[in-house]
Amino acid sequence: MKCSQIRRKLSAFMDGELDGGTSRLIEKHIDTCPGCREYLHEFREVDDLVHGLPKIELSLDFTSRVVSEAVKTSNIASRKTVTFGSSLRILLARLSDAVFNLFEPGAPPSTRTLDELGDCPPLSMGYIYFKILDQSNGG
Amino acid sequence: MVDPDLELVDATGRGDQEAFEALVVKYQGPLLNFIARYTGDRFIAEDITQEVFIRIYRAAPRFQPRTKVSTWVFSIACNQALTEMDRRRRRRSLCEAVSRSRDGGYDETGVSPAERFELEEEIMSALGRLPDNQRAALLLRVNEELSYREIADVLGMTIESVESLLFRARTTLKRHLDRK
Ligand SMILES: [Zn+2]
Numbered sequence: 001m002k003c004s005q006i007r008r009k010l011s012a013f014m015d016g017e018l019d020g021g022t023s024r025l026i027e028k029h030i031d032t033c034p035g036c037r038e039y040l041h042e043f044r045e046v047d048d049l050v051h052g053l054p055k056i057e058l059s060l061d062f063t064s065r066v067v068s069e070a071v072k073t074s075n076i077a078s079r080k081t082v083t084f085g086s087s088l089r090i091l092l093a094r095l096s097d098a099v100f101n102l103f104e105p106g107a108p109p110s111t112r113t114l115d116e117l118g119d120c121p122p123l124s125m126g127y128i129y130f131k132i133l134d135q136s137n138g139g
Numbered sequence: 140m141v142d143p144d145l146e147l148v149d150a151t152g153r154g155d156q157e158a159f160e161a162l163v164v165k166y167q168g169p170l171l172n173f174i175a176r177y178t179g180d181r182f183i184a185e186d187i188t189q190e191v192f193i194r195i196y197r198a199a200p201r202f203q204p205r206t207k208v209s210t211w212v213f214s215i216a217c218n219q220a221l222t223e224m225d226r227r228r229r230r231r232s233l234c235e236a237v238s239r240s241r242d243g244g245y246d247e248t249g250v251s252p253a254e255r256f257e258l259e260e261e262i263m264s265a266l267g268r269l270p271d272n273q274r275a276a277l278l279l280r281v282n283e284e285l286s287y288r289e290i291a292d293v294l295g296m297t298i299e300s301v302e303s304l305l306f307r308a309r310t311t312l313k314r315h316l317d318r319k
Contacts, residue, residue, distance in 0.1 A: 011306040015280060017287045017298075046312045049262050050281045055172055056181050058188075062167060066189050067160050070196035 001025065003036055010040050014047075144208035152199035159199075163192055166209075169283060170216050176278050177220050179267045187223055191216045207289060214293045217275055224271070265315040273308040276301055 006029050012018050013026045030037045059065075144165070150158030170191060175184035194215050202211065266274055272294055279285045279293060287301045294301070 008306060011309050012287075012302045015287065015305070017302065042313045042317070043309050046309050046316065047281050049258075049316070050176075050266070050277060050312075053176060053259060053262060055168075056175055056184070058167055058171055058185060062185065062189075063160060063163050066163050066167070066192045067156060069189065070159065070193045071156060073193055074197045 001029065003029075003033060006030075006033075006036050007039050010036070010043055014040065014043060142204075142208050145204060148199050148202050148208055148211075151196060152202060159196055162195070166212050167192075170212070173213065173278055173283065174216055174220050176263070176266065176282070177217070177271075177275060178224055179263055183223065187219055188216075191219045194219065206292065209283075209285070210289050210292045213279060213283065213285070214295075217293060221271065261316075262312075265312050268315075269308055269311060272296075273304045273311075276304040277308040277312075280305055 006026055009018060009022065009026055013023060016023075018026070030040055144162065147158045147162045147165075151162060167188065171184050171188045174187050174191075175181040178184065178187065191212075195212060198215070202208075266277070269277070275294060276290050279290045280287075285293070287298045287305075290301045291298045
């Protein structure tokens with residue numbers, strides 16, 4: 001393998017993501033090639049620098065705040081779900097989704113479809129509609 | 140191999156607050172630091188981290204056990220951070236008149252005030268100039284020690300793409316650090 005081919009593989013090599021054969025080939029090459037050895041060394045330096053970025057700390061009450069906030073907001077969300085007919089909810093969610101997409105043309109498509117994000121902006125916007133409806137109907 | 144966090148997510152999904160708290164305690168530090176480095180703004184990182192946990196709590200009943208919990212957690216974090224970065228970029232392009240320096244984050248071009256932060260700032264700004272997916276892949280690999288398979292799952296791409304992203308990220312940073 002040429003140096004340029006070896007270098008393309010050095011990143012995966014240092015991550016231990018190459019098969020045994022390729023890995024041994026690279027080991028043998030860098031034993032005899034100072035240029036590629038230096039290349040690998042610099043890749044490792046990059047990793048060390050990124051890894052060495054100082055850690056930041058959370059506020060002391062973060063855990064308790066998150067737990068109570070999560071419980072509180074999801075109680076509100078489930079109450080809304082019970083209050084309104086699901087067909088109306090889906091219709092409104094779709095409508096708000098369409099409106100939302102007008103403003104979010106650059107949204108990454110691969111990540112928007114994740115199941116766990118079913119309650120991401122589009123549906124949340126739907127909930128805002130319910131809230132408005134809720135208030136105008138007097139609860 | 141059984142994922143030790145699976146039980147915690149399961150219990151969280153059934154409304155067990157103690158299990159949820161254990162999950163928060165386990166992931167809050169890694170998530171905060173990942174998000175701070177990914178967005179380049181430590182001041183909004185805690186708010187985004189909180190939002191991520193709220194999403195985790197709500198999505199727990201629908202968690203698919205074929206996914207690894209850590210992979211799932213980081214994919215929610217990536218999405219939430221991206222949403223926030225998108226929002227800020229849009230807001231910035233709408234109100235260019237607003238002072239850039241006040242906002243912090245990666246788009247800032249100001250000079251570091253304190254010398255001891257210089258190197259840190261240089262790395263952060265070099266990181267910030269990488270495309271989002273390269274930066275995410277590098278942070279997940281170097282700091283969270285995720286495998287290529289796991290990174291591929293978090294970012295919704297193939298292992299080959301992850302390999303290429305990491306190679307390009309490291310090459311760019313290497314070149315940048317060479318120049319200083
Ligand atoms: Zn060589």
